[in-house]
Amino acid sequence: MLLADFGTSYCKLQDTESSEPPRLIATNTIDRKNMQVDLATGHNGKRFAVQYVNELTALARGGLQLIGKKAFTLLDCGSRDIKYVTYNNGKIKDMGWNAECGASMGFTIELLKKYYDLDFSSMPVPKSSFSITCGVLGMSHIFDAVVNGESEADAVAKFVKGIALNAYDFAKRPDKIYLSGGLCDNPLFVGSFPCPVIPLGRFVLLEGLKSSLTHPGNNNSSI
Numbered sequence: 001m002l003l004a005d006f007g008t009s010y011c012k013l014q015d016t017e018s019s020e021p022p023r024l025i026a027t028n029t030i031d032r033k034n035m036q037v038d039l040a041t042g043h044n045g046k047r048f049a050v051q052y053v054n055e056l057t058a059l060a061r062g063g064l065q066l067i068g069k070k071a072f073t074l075l076d077c078g079s080r081d082i083k084y085v086t087y088n089n090g091k092i093k094d095m096g097w098n099a100e101c102g103a104s105m106g107f108t109i110e111l112l113k114k115y116y117d118l119d120f121s122s123m124p125v126p127k128s129s130f131s132i133t134c135g136v137l138g139m140s141h142i143f144d145a146v147v148n149g150e151s152e153a154d155a156v157a158k159f160v161k162g163i164a165l166n167a168y169d170f171a172k173r174p175d176k177i178y179l180s181g182g183l184c185d186n187p188l189f190v191g192s193f194p195c196p197v198i199p200l201g202r203f204v205l206l207e208g209l210k211s212s213l214t215h216p217g218n219n220n221s222s223i
Contacts, residue, residue, distance in 0.1 A: 001213070004049065005058070005205040006030075006042035009079035009107055010182065013037070014206050016213075022203045039212065041205050043080060053212050055205065056095055060085045061215075062208030063178065066200055073174035076204065077167055077181045077189075079107040084171040098170055105163045106183055108135030112142070112159070116152045120188040123157050129192070132162030157188060164192035180204035 005012040011030060014022040027044065040049030041058040055076075063074035063085060070090040076083050082105065083097040113120060130145075132138035138159060145155035171177065176196045183189045184199035191197075 001039065002037040003206055003209045004037040004040040004042070004045065005203075005209070006040055006044035006048060007078055007080075008043050009110070010202070011042070011044075012203055012206055014203075016210065022206055024202060039209050041209060043078075053209060056083060056085060056097060058205040058208030058212065059083060059180065060087075060092065060095070060208065061211035062180070062204040062206070063087070063200075065207045065211050066204060067178055072178055073171055073176070074178045074180060074200075074204070075167060075171045077106055077179065077183045079110070079182070082167050082170060086172070086174070094172065096170060105132075105135035105167070106181065108139065109160060109163065109183065109186065109189065112139070112156050116156060118153060118156060120160070120186045123153060123188045125188060125191045126154065126157045126161055128158060129161035129165055130158045132159060132166050135163065138162065160186070160188050161192035164189050165194070168193050168195070 001016045003014045003016060007027060009027055011025050011027050012022050013025065035048045037049050039051050039053065041053045041055050046052045059074060059076050063072065067074065071088050073084060073086045081098060084095060085092065086094040112118070130138060130141040142155045142159050145158070146152055168177070174195065176198070177193060179190065179197050179199045182202055184201050190199055
């Protein structure tokens with residue numbers, strides 16, 4: 001069975017009958033005429049799948065599988081939006097999905113990395129940050145800072161920290177965060193949270209799809 005998490009910027013694919021690890025491909029390279037999978041989630045999932053699973057459902061189920069605890073907060077930071085789920089005593093306590101104020105945060109970070117040719121693994125976490133509620137609109141802080149003499153790297157670092165703090169506030173400031181998504185690979189972003197962060201990688205929602213195979217009649221609910 002072919003599973004897929006169709007994100008805005010990247011698509012994650014896994015064949016459950018293969019021993020190969022999940023594949024990561026750019027969404028803009030997908031064969032939109034011939035792509036077809038058995039079970040999918042993600043922003044573009046409904047277009048290419050026989051059956052679709054709600055993203056929060058996939059995130060919650062994937063978190064349960066990977067974290068193995070009854071109480072935790074799992075935050076997913078994608079290219080287009082941010083979402084989180086909080087468990088307590090093995091049951092959903094709270095969840096949220098922000099596609100507006102969290103708009104394009106992950107995409108914007110990747111765009112800035114390429115544009116300014118930055119290495120986030122070598123950039124220290126700044127002491128201060130910009131107040132960021134939208135990735136696209138927040139870029140004006142960078143431009144203003146550079147015009148006033150700040151280095152591009154320092155300005156982008158403050159932007160990234162601002163995004164992390166916004167995501168932390170959105171998840172209601174937990175004592176610890178389990179992180180999902182491509183920003184798990186960004187040390188500057190991970191280090192900018194004011195709490196311990198445990199990165200789980202890009203394939204949490206795929207794990208949720210695997211779990212959803214045992215819940216065939218309940219795949220559009222957020223549980």
